[in-house]
Amino acid sequence: MSSRLNCDFDVVIVGAGAVGSAAACLLSQINHQGQSPLKIALIESQPAPNFTVEKVDPRVAALTEKTRSIFQQLGIWDAVKAKRAAAYQAMNVWDAEGTGRITFDCRQVQQPNLGHIVENSALVSSLIEHVEQQSNIELFCPSTITDYLLDDDALSISLDSGQTVTTQLLIAADGANSAVREHFQFATKQWDYQQKAIVTTIYTEQSNQKTAWQRFMPTGPLALLPLDDIEGAHCCSIVWSQDTEEAERLMALDDAAFCQALSQASEHCLGKILKTQERHLIPLRQSHAIDYVMPRVALLGDAAHSIHPLAGQGANLGFSDALVLAEEIASAYKRQLDLGDLSLLKRYQRRRKPENLAAMAAMEGFKRLFGAQNSTLRLVRNYGLSAINGLGAIKNKLIKQAMGL
Numbered sequence: 001m002s003s004r005l006n007c008d009f010d011v012v013i014v015g016a017g018a019v020g021s022a023a024a025c026l027l028s029q030i031n032h033q034g035q036s037p038l039k040i041a042l043i044e045s046q047p048a049p050n051f052t053v054e055k056v057d058p059r060v061a062a063l064t065e066k067t068r069s070i071f072q073q074l075g076i077w078d079a080v081k082a083k084r085a086a087a088y089q090a091m092n093v094w095d096a097e098g099t100g101r102i103t104f105d106c107r108q109v110q111q112p113n114l115g116h117i118v119e120n121s122a123l124v125s126s127l128i129e130h131v132e133q134q135s136n137i138e139l140f141c142p143s144t145i146t147d148y149l150l151d152d153d154a155l156s157i158s159l160d161s162g163q164t165v166t167t168q169l170l171i172a173a174d175g176a177n178s179a180v181r182e183h184f185q186f187a188t189k190q191w192d193y194q195q196k197a198i199v200t201t202i203y204t205e206q207s208n209q210k211t212a213w214q215r216f217m218p219t220g221p222l223a224l225l226p227l228d229d230i231e232g233a234h235c236c237s238i239v240w241s242q243d244t245e246e247a248e249r250l251m252a253l254d255d256a257a258f259c260q261a262l263s264q265a266s267e268h269c270l271g272k273i274l275k276t277q278e279r280h281l282i283p284l285r286q287s288h289a290i291d292y293v294m295p296r297v298a299l300l301g302d303a304a305h306s307i308h309p310l311a312g313q314g315a316n317l318g319f320s321d322a323l324v325l326a327e328e329i330a331s332a333y334k335r336q337l338d339l340g341d342l343s344l345l346k347r348y349q350r351r352r353k354p355e356n357l358a359a360m361a362a363m364e365g366f367k368r369l370f371g372a373q374n375s376t377l378r379l380v381r382n383y384g385l386s387a388i389n390g391l392g393a394i395k396n397k398l399i400k401q402a403m404g405l
Contacts, residue, residue, distance in 0.1 A: 018315060186299060195244060198240040205234070
């Protein structure tokens, strides 16, 4: 039987970023006749981000239609759109060392768009606003955890305020460098790509045409993700992954030289790059927890798995984690079971691990394929891109998979 009455909270979530906040909102919706709603705590060490109309957040997520439907279900999609969410209708991918090219268009699968590019601050601020409206979620922000005490019946969490809270289940959504994962000694497999990604917002001479552009180069991919025009200016968010030495060289350039280098790297697909906002440099690593769960603890999103950003799928995988974990918790809640029971948590792991591993394998394969200098492989990948581009049925299946449909 459930031990929920003996705990301050049924679930405590560490990390109020997009995935952790979405998980809190999903859990807050769980209800069953005759039972009180789940009591949820959301703990975040950093102040909540503020969305500002004047400045574009360089950190963006390419949300699939499946992810958008989660936000629709939560009732916050309209709030996200009211801030800023740029729908994109096409994708153009090409090989820098050949003629291989593939294009995707939403009209090929009778959809209004392929997805949305949304700034992290727009997502998180909309989620936090929703969290604060829920009577069964308590937000501790900013608040730092100082210690944990795990026993058979509950988990106690000490906060820097001196307060101690107890819970049946602790969910770690505190990112790729998860302190929760480290504290509970979850084993992980990690790969360092010896690459860094330059992330920023750029202003372009030509319209992005509601198209995501991606050019694969031997030293790493360049993605130009379409944003809506701001005060008449054409905008994109970029993720430019390069070998570490080259990335650091590019970061050292002044803005004019960087824009020129970016114009050349993008083959002027949007004309000249006119100017750039502040640039950020992010090390690229891939990691995967061997197990996502242990008694009373579950890893979510980047705390469980982080992947190369070349397809922008990391956030979508995290939101899918949150949805599946919420479904498993809802099932246990209705049966009045202990939410921290390992058999319950393992069902979440079994459902999510295959998709996450498949996505990681695909990203690793793409990186190796397009980074290869072998002339035969270069010929094969160019032929493959062009061949798939001409196969409507296969390409349409790929489009639907990318949309999460």
